[in-house]
Amino acid sequence: MPTVSKRGQIMPESPIRKLVPYANKAKRRGIKVYHLNIGQPDLATPVEAMDAIKTLDRSILEYSPSDGILSYREKLVEYYKTYNINVDVDDIIVTTGGSEAITFAFMACLDPGDEIIVPEPSYANYTAFAILAGAEVKTIPSHIDNGFVLPPIEEFENLITERTKGILICNPNNPTGYLYTQSEMNKIRDLVKKYDLYLFSDEVYREFCYSGAPYISAFHLEGIENNVILVDSVSKRYSECGIRIGALITKNTTVRNNVMKFCQARLSPPLIGQLIAEASLDTSSEYMLSVYNEYLERRKFLVDGLNRIDGVYSPIPMGAFYTVARLPIDDADRFCIWLLEEYNYEGKTIFMAPASGFYTTPGLGKDEVRIAYVINKEDLAISLKILEEALKVYPGRKTK
Amino acid sequence: MPTVSKRGQIMPESPIRKLVPYANKAKRRGIKVYHLNIGQPDLATPVEAMDAIKTLDRSILEYSPSDGILSYREKLVEYYKTYNINVDVDDIIVTTGGSEAITFAFMACLDPGDEIIVPEPSYANYTAFAILAGAEVKTIPSHIDNGFVLPPIEEFENLITERTKGILICNPNNPTGYLYTQSEMNKIRDLVKKYDLYLFSDEVYREFCYSGAPYISAFHLEGIENNVILVDSVSKRYSECGIRIGALITKNTTVRNNVMKFCQARLSPPLIGQLIAEASLDTSSEYMLSVYNEYLERRKFLVDGLNRIDGVYSPIPMGAFYTVARLPIDDADRFCIWLLEEYNYEGKTIFMAPASGFYTTPGLGKDEVRIAYVINKEDLAISLKILEEALKVYPGRKTK
Numbered sequence: 001m002p003t004v005s006k007r008g009q010i011m012p013e014s015p016i017r018k019l020v021p022y023a024n025k026a027k028r029r030g031i032k033v034y035h036l037n038i039g040q041p042d043l044a045t046p047v048e049a050m051d052a053i054k055t056l057d058r059s060i061l062e063y064s065p066s067d068g069i070l071s072y073r074e075k076l077v078e079y080y081k082t083y084n085i086n087v088d089v090d091d092i093i094v095t096t097g098g099s100e101a102i103t104f105a106f107m108a109c110l111d112p113g114d115e116i117i118v119p120e121p122s123y124a125n126y127t128a129f130a131i132l133a134g135a136e137v138k139t140i141p142s143h144i145d146n147g148f149v150l151p152p153i154e155e156f157e158n159l160i161t162e163r164t165k166g167i168l169i170c171n172p173n174n175p176t177g178y179l180y181t182q183s184e185m186n187k188i189r190d191l192v193k194k195y196d197l198y199l200f201s202d203e204v205y206r207e208f209c210y211s212g213a214p215y216i217s218a219f220h221l222e223g224i225e226n227n228v229i230l231v232d233s234v235s236k237r238y239s240e241c242g243i244r245i246g247a248l249i250t251k252n253t254t255v256r257n258n259v260m261k262f263c264q265a266r267l268s269p270p271l272i273g274q275l276i277a278e279a280s281l282d283t284s285s286e287y288m289l290s291v292y293n294e295y296l297e298r299r300k301f302l303v304d305g306l307n308r309i310d311g312v313y314s315p316i317p318m319g320a321f322y323t324v325a326r327l328p329i330d331d332a333d334r335f336c337i338w339l340l341e342e343y344n345y346e347g348k349t350i351f352m353a354p355a356s357g358f359y360t361t362p363g364l365g366k367d368e369v370r371i372a373y374v375i376n377k378e379d380l381a382i383s384l385k386i387l388e389e390a391l392k393v394y395p396g397r398k399t400k
Numbered sequence: 401m402p403t404v405s406k407r408g409q410i411m412p413e414s415p416i417r418k419l420v421p422y423a424n425k426a427k428r429r430g431i432k433v434y435h436l437n438i439g440q441p442d443l444a445t446p447v448e449a450m451d452a453i454k455t456l457d458r459s460i461l462e463y464s465p466s467d468g469i470l471s472y473r474e475k476l477v478e479y480y481k482t483y484n485i486n487v488d489v490d491d492i493i494v495t496t497g498g499s500e501a502i503t504f505a506f507m508a509c510l511d512p513g514d515e516i517i518v519p520e521p522s523y524a525n526y527t528a529f530a531i532l533a534g535a536e537v538k539t540i541p542s543h544i545d546n547g548f549v550l551p552p553i554e555e556f557e558n559l560i561t562e563r564t565k566g567i568l569i570c571n572p573n574n575p576t577g578y579l580y581t582q583s584e585m586n587k588i589r590d591l592v593k594k595y596d597l598y599l600f601s602d603e604v605y606r607e608f609c610y611s612g613a614p615y616i617s618a619f620h621l622e623g624i625e626n627n628v629i630l631v632d633s634v635s636k637r638y639s640e641c642g643i644r645i646g647a648l649i650t651k652n653t654t655v656r657n658n659v660m661k662f663c664q665a666r667l668s669p670p671l672i673g674q675l676i677a678e679a680s681l682d683t684s685s686e687y688m689l690s691v692y693n694e695y696l697e698r699r700k701f702l703v704d705g706l707n708r709i710d711g712v713y714s715p716i717p718m719g720a721f722y723t724v725a726r727l728p729i730d731d732a733d734r735f736c737i738w739l740l741e742e743y744n745y746e747g748k749t750i751f752m753a754p755a756s757g758f759y760t761t762p763g764l765g766k767d768e769v770r771i772a773y774v775i776n777k778e779d780l781a782i783s784l785k786i787l788e789e790a791l792k793v794y795p796g797r798k799t800k
Contacts, residue, residue, distance in 0.1 A: 259408070276672075
């Protein structure tokens with residue numbers, strides 16, 4: 001049998017999905033499993049989106065343009081304006097999910113051996129996409145005790161070598177829910193400018209900022225317009241993760257021309273997804289507000305509930321729909337598996353993502369989990385109860 | 401401005417799409433352009449597929465499993481059985497188009513510097529996907545004069561080095577329409593076995609074999625079950641290129657585990673596309689037969705028409721919906737651009753793909769074009785007339 005690639009062998013397993021077999025086994029045993037592990041919103045997709053499907057008036061489901069349907073891109077220009085992001089229609093390339101936008105950004109900008117710097121904990125698949133491009137992710141830890149603020153900019157600077165090509169941020173952040181401040185973004189801008197780096201900015205959660213602090217897009221930063229590559233997706237915004245529609249946005253024409261070659265090779269992003277995404281831009285403000293309020297309430301409910309449990313600590317996430325919490329346990333991987341394999345409270349258990357998978361620095365996040373508040377408050381209440389009871393009997397419980 | 405990747409710079413431009421700007425300019429000048437350049441069928445998507453969209457009964461368009469929806473994969477098992485391809489549901493991984501299947505196959509099997517051997521002319525994006533993986537495509541020319549039969553197997557053997565990891569074939573072939581014989585497939589099998597290579601087999605046109613000769617799948621070859629990676633797509637089969645649904649099929653569990661890591665990183669293939677593809681498997685045999693008959697008639701009409709034009713030669717393609725024809729011209733790239741930029745016959749012109757983009761050996765295919773018969777017979781008749789008239793006045797016309 002011929003050998004497989006090294007690249008495949010070093011690809012990390014998804015921290016969100018690696019425990020899925022355990023969850024499936026629990027379900028087969030008749031246990032009800034509450035999913036706090038994955039950022040799959042439970043809220044209905046907007047009616048505008050669903051109508052676009054049902055009233056589809058085409059006889060052939062044909063290729064769309066490699067950079068996406070023009071009318072959709074034109075409408076996106078208007079959408080971004082409402083966030084004071086001023087881009088032209090040519091700056092926008094529609095991708096197959098945010099995932100493809102990140103992959104193509106790395107493929108177009110990074111050569112094998114190149115490095116990017118990412119504050120951790122971070123979305124685990126950044127590392128996966130970097131491996132696809134042969135590039136390396138260097139991480140700088142942020143810490144739960146100060147609410148995952150941006151690590152000192154000197155730590156970024158210390159990591160910069162001649163192989164460093166960019167910095168990647170996710171804002172609002174997955175998994176921490178942190179929202180970078182103007183002052184932090186300015187520091188990033190200055191560093192990007194000083195070393196002429198790319199700034200890859202994943203901003204798919206911009207609709208979900210809860211603290212009243214402003215959302216600062218990478219495109220709001222002056223003087224680095226040609227360095228910014230914005231990654232976007234409609235998945236979370238409109239509860240339509242399944243349609244796989246994202247975008248890569250940059251004013252750097254050289255990067256864009258490079259990206260377009262990859263786009264042409266894969267022919268086109270999904271047609272029907274684009275039609276749905278375009279219609280979704282007409283979603284009523286009532287829907288958007290109700291979704292926002294729902295997450296806002298759940299956030300308070302979850303975080304308050306977590307902090308009431310003995311030994312548990314969660315900072316207040318300022319955006320997105322996740323929190324990283326610290327638990328009084330020996331090892332979150334072990335605990336999360338134990339919850340699925342051995343524990344149940346009245347026939348129920350919870351599925352959380354061990355935070356270790358969001359760090360690359362060994363040992364970090366060992367007693368942390370990521371919890372997504374994408375289930376309703378009643379189920380969150382049950383989940384909190386399960387967690388509280390489980391921690392009372394978990395054999396690896398830490399006592400101070 | 402930071403530098404872009406070398407990978408992006410060496411990516412070839414798509415031979416199908418690189419002349420699109422010329423076509424668009426012609427259209428803006430009011431010229432009617434007949435598209436013979438791209439494999440976008442003009443035939444209606446089956447009603448079963450369209451109904452699946454209109455009757456969609458879901459409130460959330462959520463992520464699907466990374467390897468695809470189980471019920472769809474189960475139904476694919478039955479579909480493949482009708483072609484005597486016996487695979488298990490676990491052997492099938494649903495991908496975002498055949499493009500992603502090829503990309504992931506390369507990513508999972510090939511390391512930077514590894515080589516694969518491909519008979520040319522070949523689908524240009526194989527090279528693009530190999531570049532993504534850092535691998536190299538070595539080509540062996542097949543020739544229009546013998547109808548693009550498989551080059552002597554010794555030529556493959558001569559190219560094998562310690563970096564050679566696989567052979568890639570497309571059967572029935574894009575762009576030539578060639579269908580490999582049992583004897584040719586046996587030779588490929590023996591070589592794959594002797595050197596323990598991967599056999600990447602792109603078989604997306606299996607529905608379209610016109611010569612009565614049997615379609616031999618790579619999975620029909622005995623003794624290399626663990627070497628075969630089959631690439632598939634519903635795009636051409638059901639005239640639904642836009643939904644971006646393909647499949648990667650292999651019995652090699654090590655490869656599959658590697659591929660699944662890439663699948664998990666990109667989360668899932670398009671949800672609605674999968675629902676459409678699943679429904680498409682119920683397409684009536686009347687539809688399939690009428691599509692088949694339509695292509696069969698067009699093929700005869702086109703190839704007969706080409707061979708009637710002075711100095712033009714097209715072999716009879718045995719499958720798919722393309723032919724590669726030789727024209728009495730100096731340079732097909734120049735001719736195709738001239739057709740779009742300078743020529744029109746009664747306000748009409750044709751858009752063909754210069755074959756040079758399907759070869760990597762310099763100089764080959766210089767007087768050849770790929771023509772897709774995905775427009776109706778009336779339009780094919782007009783296109784043939786335009787070609788005939790254009791060749792009479794083209795300044796680079798070759799006289800014997």
